[in-house]
Amino acid sequence: MAAISPATATTAASLSLPQFTSSSSSSSSSSPFSLSFKTATVGSRCVRCGVRSLENQSGHRSLDFLSNGDPISLINPNSSPISMAAASSESGSKCSKRVCLFHSDETRDLAERIVAQSDCIELRSINWKKFDDGFPNLFIQNAQGIRGQHVAFLASFSSPAVIFEQLSVIYALPKLFVSSFTLVLPFFPTGTSERMEDEGDVATAFTLARILSNIPASRGGPTSLVTFDIHALQERFYFGDTILPCFESGIPLLKSRLQALPDSDNISIAFPDDGAWKRFHKQLQHYPTIVCNKVRMGDKRIVRIKEGDAEGRHVVIVDDLVQSGGTLIECQKVLAAHGAAKISAYVTHGIFPKSSWKRFKLDTKGDPAEGFSYFWITDSCGLTVKEVMNKPPFEVLSLAGSIASALQV
Amino acid sequence: MSENAANNNNNNTMEKNQICKDAIVSELQKKKVHLFYCLECEELARNIASESDHIALQSINWRSFADGFPNLFINNAHEIRGQHVAFLASFSSPAVIFEQISVIYLLPRLFVASFTLVLPFFPTGSFERMEEEGDVATAFTMARIVSNIPISRGGPTSVVIYDIHALQERFYFADQVLPLFETGIPLLTKRLQQLPETDKIIVAFPDDGAWKRFHKLLDQYPTVVCTKVREGDKRIVRLKEGNPAGCHVVIVDDLVQSGGTLIECQKVLAAHGAAKVSAYVTHGVFPKSSWERFTHKNNGSEEAFAYFWITDSCPQTVKSIGNKAPFEVLSLAGSIADALQI
Numbered sequence: 001m002a003a004i005s006p007a008t009a010t011t012a013a014s015l016s017l018p019q020f021t022s023s024s025s026s027s028s029s030s031s032p033f034s035l036s037f038k039t040a041t042v043g044s045r046c047v048r049c050g051v052r053s054l055e056n057q058s059g060h061r062s063l064d065f066l067s068n069g070d071p072i073s074l075i076n077p078n079s080s081p082i083s084m085a086a087a088s089s090e091s092g093s094k095c096s097k098r099v100c101l102f103h104s105d106e107t108r109d110l111a112e113r114i115v116a117q118s119d120c121i122e123l124r125s126i127n128w129k130k131f132d133d134g135f136p137n138l139f140i141q142n143a144q145g146i147r148g149q150h151v152a153f154l155a156s157f158s159s160p161a162v163i164f165e166q167l168s169v170i171y172a173l174p175k176l177f178v179s180s181f182t183l184v185l186p187f188f189p190t191g192t193s194e195r196m197e198d199e200g201d202v203a204t205a206f207t208l209a210r211i212l213s214n215i216p217a218s219r220g221g222p223t224s225l226v227t228f229d230i231h232a233l234q235e236r237f238y239f240g241d242t243i244l245p246c247f248e249s250g251i252p253l254l255k256s257r258l259q260a261l262p263d264s265d266n267i268s269i270a271f272p273d274d275g276a277w278k279r280f281h282k283q284l285q286h287y288p289t290i291v292c293n294k295v296r297m298g299d300k301r302i303v304r305i306k307e308g309d310a311e312g313r314h315v316v317i318v319d320d321l322v323q324s325g326g327t328l329i330e331c332q333k334v335l336a337a338h339g340a341a342k343i344s345a346y347v348t349h350g351i352f353p354k355s356s357w358k359r360f361k362l363d364t365k366g367d368p369a370e371g372f373s374y375f376w377i378t379d380s381c382g383l384t385v386k387e388v389m390n391k392p393p394f395e396v397l398s399l400a401g402s403i404a405s406a407l408q409v
Numbered sequence: 410m411s412e413n414a415a416n417n418n419n420n421n422t423m424e425k426n427q428i429c430k431d432a433i434v435s436e437l438q439k440k441k442v443h444l445f446y447c448l449e450c451e452e453l454a455r456n457i458a459s460e461s462d463h464i465a466l467q468s469i470n471w472r473s474f475a476d477g478f479p480n481l482f483i484n485n486a487h488e489i490r491g492q493h494v495a496f497l498a499s500f501s502s503p504a505v506i507f508e509q510i511s512v513i514y515l516l517p518r519l520f521v522a523s524f525t526l527v528l529p530f531f532p533t534g535s536f537e538r539m540e541e542e543g544d545v546a547t548a549f550t551m552a553r554i555v556s557n558i559p560i561s562r563g564g565p566t567s568v569v570i571y572d573i574h575a576l577q578e579r580f581y582f583a584d585q586v587l588p589l590f591e592t593g594i595p596l597l598t599k600r601l602q603q604l605p606e607t608d609k610i611i612v613a614f615p616d617d618g619a620w621k622r623f624h625k626l627l628d629q630y631p632t633v634v635c636t637k638v639r640e641g642d643k644r645i646v647r648l649k650e651g652n653p654a655g656c657h658v659v660i661v662d663d664l665v666q667s668g669g670t671l672i673e674c675q676k677v678l679a680a681h682g683a684a685k686v687s688a689y690v691t692h693g694v695f696p697k698s699s700w701e702r703f704t705h706k707n708n709g710s711e712e713a714f715a716y717f718w719i720t721d722s723c724p725q726t727v728k729s730i731g732n733k734a735p736f737e738v739l740s741l742a743g744s745i746a747d748a749l750q751i
Contacts, residue, residue, distance in 0.1 A: 132697055133502075134503060135533050138544075160504055160505075163506070168547045204481070204511045211510070323474075353474075
């Protein structure tokens, strides 16, 4: 069992977690603070995962330190204290499904975190090279070894340029005599281009759904597609019956995080528009809500508060994704003008094209009009995570635990 | 006028009328086709439209959102209802596939009478087999994506492809599409006929694969076949059959990448006494400007290739090469205009 490094205590403080002692660990679950480590060696990198159970907490927080020492808050809301302790013990727990997890270049970090969550998931690799003409030169290592195994691929379509190479692997894997195939695509891009308002509009969300619906069946039947907080509820019907979409959400991670805040009893949830309210209000029912909307005034569109009261509250704006951040900033101004004490934001997908995350500053002076207290994103968009790591107000909530559970479905 | 003469006149007139009618009917039977195209292919699209009165150019707004994903709009979408529609595509790199596929998957569903995809160059064609379990044959991925084009009122989409790399690839496409395999070789034979008669032209194939693909189309010329032989660690090009001595040898292949194979062949042919060596490939892929190895440098050194013919299937190459000797671009425009009438 590894001891905690001194860096741990400092970074824990920056994440505003309750302090814990740096005494050596015990795997007994009888003490209120039990700490155990699981070490997974993946290639040349070592991922250490610290698990901590607190009797009074409903979720579990673990600190996952990547080899470069950066912390990511890793919440696993699905596990109970006993099963987590059992899972992290060296004897291992019973797996309902052992899964071989392949991944794209960009998703390596998240793949390693997923594997660290569960003894049932094993990391596999692919050689990603290119020919001179730019087209991919791919090789799936140990392809014979996945026969009869449950196989998954963790994809990330962060730009159109990386779709074809991943698609080639996605189309090839199910046909290698695997017992089932699951595509994990945490963020489904093009989600906002899902309608034709004029004849001639091209709804690229439908193109992508069509491309994915064309994944060949494996011995396990249709491919399962795991995706988080898809932009429009209607998009679940864009997929043909040849694929089984599994729609997950990052909101449980947010709920666990909010419960751990010192002012957790003063939180209100704000939705930037009715669309966000429709998508998320049922999962956040026990919080008071504020709903904003955009109102046309002449040529301009202005954000107003439609319902709810921000006065004196720590308001958390919730949406599925953020692009330029314009909408969130508009909401921030309105909420501050209506007396919010603190303002934070949560989006599942931090797309932030062209580094637009830089617009979001930390509120250092208690002035919510000037800055955010927290800005939570998940690790669905790996490129963004690399940029915002360790930069307050950003905190990354990892989907690893949720994905690991989804792979057992 | 005697009765016979009058009858003859009448018969002649009737024949002429019939010929005119046939011509008019066949003109009327010609399909009017609305041709959309990707940005890279604008020049080829214009050339195709100028080959025929029956082809009208249409346009698409190609823009991007800030996240890099496409923001597209098909202009005049209502006008193409009940019309024959085609799209001229070029998958010159993986990055441009998704935007074109978005248009290709939508056009057939706009109540068009028929839909044709013209994809002159089918990339990934050389990666079409699994030698080991774990190889990923991207040609099959590409064929699968193309096979997934929805049907229109005209039935399965026709897909026009020139000189696909491997003959077996025609079977990679599912029944939902109708692939039409064309060739650029007639453009070459027409060009060769224009060369001075004193040139004794023979055709050389750089390997057996090229011979299998093309020898039947070029059987009016004597042939030379090369082959690669392993000598220790190296692979050396050798002459397998035929005699190039004193001839103008034209090396024929479907595509060129780095150009290494062609250069090796040229050396062997020259060593066996070829008077002149030229090359023809349908697809000048030339990644990383590898065409520069072939240009005539005005420094007194001997010009290895007298002519290097390529078609305009790879528009990025055509733009870069322009008219630099020894390159000559043979246009597929006429051939594509004819194919659109099928």
